Amino acid sequence: MSSRSRISLALRRARIAQPIRPQHLRPLSQIRWQSTASTEDSEGVAKGTTGTSKIVKFTSETYPEIKRDSRFAEITEEHVKHFKELLGKDSAVIDGVTKDATDDIEPFNGDWMRKYRGHTKLVLKPGSTEEVSKVLKYCNDNMLAVVPQGGNSGLVGGSVPVFDEIVINMSRMNQIRSFDEVSGTLVVDAGCILEVADGYLGERGHIFPLDLGAKGSCHIGGNVATNAGGLRLLRYGSLHGNVLGLEAVLPDGTIVDDLSKLRKNNTGYDLKQLFIGAEGTIGIITGVSIICPQRSNAINVAFFGLESYEKVQEAFKEAKGQLSEILSAFELMDSFSQDLVHNVTKNKRPLESEYPFYCLIETSGSNSEHDNEKLEKFLEYVMEKEIVLDGVVAQDETQVKALWGWREGIPECLGHWGGVYKYDLSIPINELYDLVEDTRKKITDAGLIGEDEARPVVGVVGYGHMGDSNLHLNVAVKRYDKKVEKELEPFVYEWVAKRNGSISAEHGLGLAKKNYIGYSRSGTMVALMKQIKNLYDPNGIMNPYKYI
Amino acid sequence: MSSRSRISLALRRARIAQPIRPQHLRPLSQIRWQSTASTEDSEGVAKGTTGTSKIVKFTSETYPEIKRDSRFAEITEEHVKHFKELLGKDSAVIDGVTKDATDDIEPFNGDWMRKYRGHTKLVLKPGSTEEVSKVLKYCNDNMLAVVPQGGNSGLVGGSVPVFDEIVINMSRMNQIRSFDEVSGTLVVDAGCILEVADGYLGERGHIFPLDLGAKGSCHIGGNVATNAGGLRLLRYGSLHGNVLGLEAVLPDGTIVDDLSKLRKNNTGYDLKQLFIGAEGTIGIITGVSIICPQRSNAINVAFFGLESYEKVQEAFKEAKGQLSEILSAFELMDSFSQDLVHNVTKNKRPLESEYPFYCLIETSGSNSEHDNEKLEKFLEYVMEKEIVLDGVVAQDETQVKALWGWREGIPECLGHWGGVYKYDLSIPINELYDLVEDTRKKITDAGLIGEDEARPVVGVVGYGHMGDSNLHLNVAVKRYDKKVEKELEPFVYEWVAKRNGSISAEHGLGLAKKNYIGYSRSGTMVALMKQIKNLYDPNGIMNPYKYI
Known part of the structure; x- marks a missing residue:
């Protein structure tokens, strides 16, 4: 047996015992909120800044x-009455204004x-574009602030109210409108769940060009509104390229009818x-x-162990070159x-030994024999050159x-201890991991890391979409703590700004980063953005206190 | 020898005798203009509406x-003096105001x-973004209208003046600013010629994600300004997805510094x-x-003959399925x-016989053996199923x-007789070729087609980018003629509008389609667009009389 085929065999040995199913986000209804009296200690639930309390601070x-x-x-009974008449059915209005509906409204x-919590007393669920238009026009005319809400799986507090903004939840507009198998053009309601659309497409030989961990609950409208990046961007590009058309409603009720199905x-x-x-x-x-x-x-999916970040970069360069169109x-x-x-x-871990770094490579192509051959050749190369230590x-x-x-499970597992400070950054690839090391050192030097409850x-x-230079720096904590926050910010943003990176690669600004946009954008750019905001939303009712 | 290998051998027989080099657009300096006294009858030069005259009408x-x-x-000597001081060198200002410079300015x-001709007497060639900023600010302050001009290879009259608008030609800003081999990010001046950038990238193992016939003269800035589609869109997607950042100047001189190199x-x-x-x-x-x-x-490139447009659609569907990631x-x-x-x-024609339709398929991939195998399998399939008759x-x-x-040469060859009415349309794929047949019938019924000079x-x-549902309907004429125009318009636009197509797939609106946007966009959309125009260019000095 030649050395080449031995390596290949070793690689193909299946070592995986207990498959983890990628955990999608739980439906909101399953998350327990402070208003319930339960004493159960749910996994992945932040414990608030008070330490052991389950209460999420406003x-x-x-x-x-x-x-x-x-x-x-302020929302009045008269406003509520108007919305009830407008939207017809009871289920379209969750009314905490004229009665107590705390439990229904809290989600x-x-x-x-569990990092952000608003004070809204009214949730509206329009069932059509026309209803959205009427709701928004009324809100605009009456100076009622609103928060558009999709699957509420965002990470920057963008889809929940801060004060008493009315939540306009899109879950009732959840239909697939049309699909053309020749061109591959899909038209959906904004409230259609990503996984539902992907499943529908799967039955028709296609895939959605976006994939991300929250696919089981996030809405396509929300994906587009936040320009979600995710796992398939490396191959299929961004939503700015893939979205062919949109239908949207401006605050004054104008329907932007730009739902083109044409590629050009x-x-x-x-x-x-x-x-x-x-x-x-x-809008x-x-x-x-x-x-x-x-x-x-x-x-095909392969999983490797590597000895250093330098080797990770080498592996990436080889993967781009050798796997090219199927990567x-x-x-x-x-x-960590x-x-x-x-x-x-x-x-059970996928590899027998432990390594400082791991990579996951996926290939997808039309011919499994060809793909296997390419992947095997690549694997032999990176093993022989000792770029990769095991796989x-x-x-x-x-x-x-x-x-x-092992990749998609990270965000959920990190939440296990209480909370997570999450940073989603674009950084030039050669310096990408330095930030994780610098941050770890800073937190360690400050004496904030450790097993005892005081720390x-x-x-x-650090993990992320290497192919897009997109790092997720996550700091898992037992509780949200101002001391930790002080070490992290503005340190992380300054570090990224120095390298001309982006302080928000794919998660957006929301409430979390509203004040930090200056680290990635010049004053001129921010001023031009504010001009656009004022043009479309002169009353400022759309998702206030956030973004820019 | 099996029947399969015979088909394969037949296909691989090389029948091409005299290769045509794709003809790029001639540099402007080689095109003769009415002001010269030459009587030479250049190929591809429209003869104007007067029939045999070489004069291009204003x-x-x-x-x-x-x-x-x-x-x-109106431009005064004082304005010209200011621009000369501003831009420093003589070559940066072509001054037809204070002296006669008709020959220099006409191109x-x-x-x-040769369809559009303006009256400008001043061409400015700024050498830096700061110079563009100063020029524009001065023009805006003094209500001087301008036309931004790249390689001037557009097809809709968008890059030439109508009256005396100042031409701001970008040819002096032609440098490649940077290239990062790991991420593949290229940064260029707007005036960099597409083919120059592609050549530069070729030496570094990369390609520009856009390719089109005019690559030898068009500027990348012009490609972006017109959202050019071209030959590689099927594989690499649109500029809206591929452009990572832009630097631009607004009419008031503001520099939009959005030149991000980040994918996310x-x-x-x-x-x-x-x-x-x-x-x-x-801007x-x-x-x-x-x-x-x-x-x-x-x-790999293959060229087929097919008996009907139905077969072309079948071939396309098979190519998408079987060639997938390498198509x-x-x-x-x-x-025709x-x-x-x-x-x-x-x-000499590529195929021995003649067929009603031809297709050109290109594959590109990382492994020639794999690609050949996929292509051969595809070819055997489409030959055996008689989807394709020869190839x-x-x-x-x-x-x-x-x-x-045989594909890229079409636009230039069509110009051989005098002029071409060109329509660049997006049409649902199943009806795409019907328009060519309907138009041919209409022109024939009107007695306008024929060899004699009177017709x-x-x-x-009809030809085009089938993969993007993008048809180029071209009507080659001996001279531009209002009778022909009357048969074509609004017929073509109405035909396309009925099918929810686009009256401009990739060529843009320019002067040619300013009045026809209503066939592809609603009044609401046009009004929203005008709002944007007014926001950035309240004085209306930027490329007036065109677009929307």
């Missing part, structure tokens, strides 16, 4: 410097990380692009038209992230899911 | 309904199709998208940052287009170029 308490804008009207007030359409300013990544600050997206690629017959993901995970996943899930290749669908679980930090981990 | 004469906007100032007044950057409204496809109506693009894919090792072009050419190319070039595969680079010449039309041909 955003208005956490950030007392944010004041309610007095230009906005719409808080985010899934050069007839005037591409206004829909402004709504992609606007985080609901200039509400109600419909999306998007080009969807064909589903690949052959999917569909190149994900980075450091040992994998240790935490292991601690929480107790699953496994998934042998079936279950193992594919199991390997992905808030559990771990400082 | 746009203001062709469209007498367009009136000069009296708000704009900047007219388009390469969700920090505020994506303003750069407004400039992509704005055709110079809200001038001065720099472009763009993500460039790796160059493929293996390029990089699927181009359609009808027999190929006959005209043959008449002009006298080159050849290029055996070397020369043959690749020769086959592409202006030489041929009605």
Whole structure:
């Protein structure tokens, strides 16, 4: 047996015992809120700044410097009556104004990380674009502030109210409108859940060009409003390229009817692009038209251990060169992230030994023989050159899911101890991991990391979409703590700004980063953005206190 | 020998005798203008509406309904003095105001199709973004209208003046600013020629994600300003996805410093998208940052003959399915287009027999063995199923170029007789070719087509980027003629509007389609666009009389 085939065999040995299923976000209804009397200690629930309390502080308490804008009207019974008449059915209005509906409303007030919590007393669920238009026009005429809300799976507090803004929840607009199999053009309601659309496409030989951990609960409208990046961007590009058309409603009720199904359409300013990544600050997206690629017959996933970040870069360069058109993901995970996943899930690790870095590579193509040959050649090369120290290749669908679980499971596992400070950054690839090391050192030097209860930090981990130069720096904590925050900010933002990176690669600004945009954008750019905001939302009712 | 290998051998037989080199647009300096006394009958030069005259009519004469906007100032000697001081060198100002410079200025007044001709007496060539800023601010303050001009290879009259607008030509800003081999990010001046950038990238294992016939003269800034589509869109997507950052100057001199090199950057409204496809109506693009894919090792080109448009659709569906990730072009050419190319070039046809339709397929991938195998399997399938009647595969680079010449040579060959009415349309794929047949019938019924000099039309041909549902409907004429125009318009636009297509897939609106945008966009959308125009260019000095 030649040395080449031995390496290959070793790589193909299946070592995965207990597949983890990628955990999607739990539906909001399953998350317990402070208003319930339960004493159960749910996993992944932040314990608030008070340490052991399960109470999530109001955003208005956490950030007392944010004041309610007095230009906005308070919601009255008359307003509620109007909305009830407008939306017809009872289920479309959750009314905490004329009666006590705290339990029903709380899930719409808080985010899934339990970091933000608003005071809204009214949730509206319009069932059509026309209803969205009428609701917004009324709000605009009456100076009622609103928060557009999709699956509420955001990480920056963008989709929940700060004060008493009305939540406009899009979950009732959840239909697939049309799909054309020849062109691959899908048209959906904004409230259609990503996984539902992807499943629908799967039955028709296509995939959605975006994939992310929250796919089981996030809405496509929300994905577009936040310009979500995710796992498939490396292969299929950004939503700015894939979204062919949008339907949206401006605060004054104007319906932006830009729902083109054409791949090419050069007839005037591409206004829909402004709504992609606007985080609901200039209008509400109600419909999306998007080009969807064909589903690949052959999917391969490999998982490696590497000795240094330098080797990770080498592996990435080789993967780009050798796997080229079939490379569909190149994900980075450091040992700290994998240790935490292991601690929480107790699953058997994919590799026998432990390494400082791990990578997950996915290929997808039309011919499994060709893809296997390319992948095997690549694996032999990186093993022989000692770029990679060990690796496994998934042998079936279950193992594919199991390997992905070690990557996709990170965000949920990190929440196990209480809370997570999450930073989503674009950094030039050669310096990308330096930030994790510098941050870990800073937190360690400050004496904030340790097992004893007095030290808030559990771990400082780095992972992310290497292929897009996109690092997720996460600091897992037992509780949210101002001392930790002070070490992290503005340190992280200054570090990124110095390298011309982005302080928000794919998660958006929301409330979390409103004050930090200056680290990634010049004053001129911010002024130009404010001009756009004022143009479309002169009353400022759309998702106030956030974004820019 | 099995039947399968016989088919395969037949296909691989090289039948191409005289390769045509794809003809790029001639540099402007080589095009002769009416002001020269030459009697030489250059190929590809429209003869004007007067029949045999070589004089290109002024746009203001062709469209007498367009009136000069009296708000704009007339250029004075004082203005010219200011610009000369501002731009320093003599070569940066072509001054037809204080002296006679007609010969020098004429190439900047007219388009390469010889359909449009302006009256400018001043051409400015700024050498830096700061100079562009100072020039624009001065023009804005003094109500001097301007036309941004790149390689002037546009097809809709967008890059030449109508009256005395100052031409701001970007050819002096032609440098490659930086390239990062790991991420593939290229940063260039707006005036960098597409082919120069692509050549530079080629030496570094990458390609520009856009390719089009005019690559030898068009500027990247112009490509972005017109959101050019071209030959690689099928594989690499649109500029809205690939452009990572822009530097642009607003009419008031503000420099929009949005030249991000990051693949992911969700920090505020994506303003750069407004400039992509704005055709110079809200500002001038001065720099472009763009993500460039790796160059493929293996390029294959095949050329087929097919008996009907139904078969073309079948072939496309099979190509998408079987060639999937390596398919990089699927181009359609009808027999009329190929006959005209043959008449002009006298080159030997790629196939022995003639067919109603031809397709060109290109694959590009990282492994030539794999790609050959996929292509051969595809070819065997489409031959056996009689989807395709005959075909050849290029055996070397020369043959690749020769086959592409039968597609890329169409626009230039069509101009051989005098002029071309060009329509660039997005149409649902199943109805795409119907328009060519309906138009040909209409022109024939009107008695306008024929060999005798009295009949202006030489041929009605259809070709284009099948993969993007993008049809180029071209009507080759001996002379531009109002009778032909009356048959074509608004017929073509109404036909497309009925099918929810686009009246401008990739060429833009310019002057040619300013009045027809209503066929593709609602009144609401046009009103929203005008709002953007007014926001950035309240004085209306940027490329007036055009776009929306």
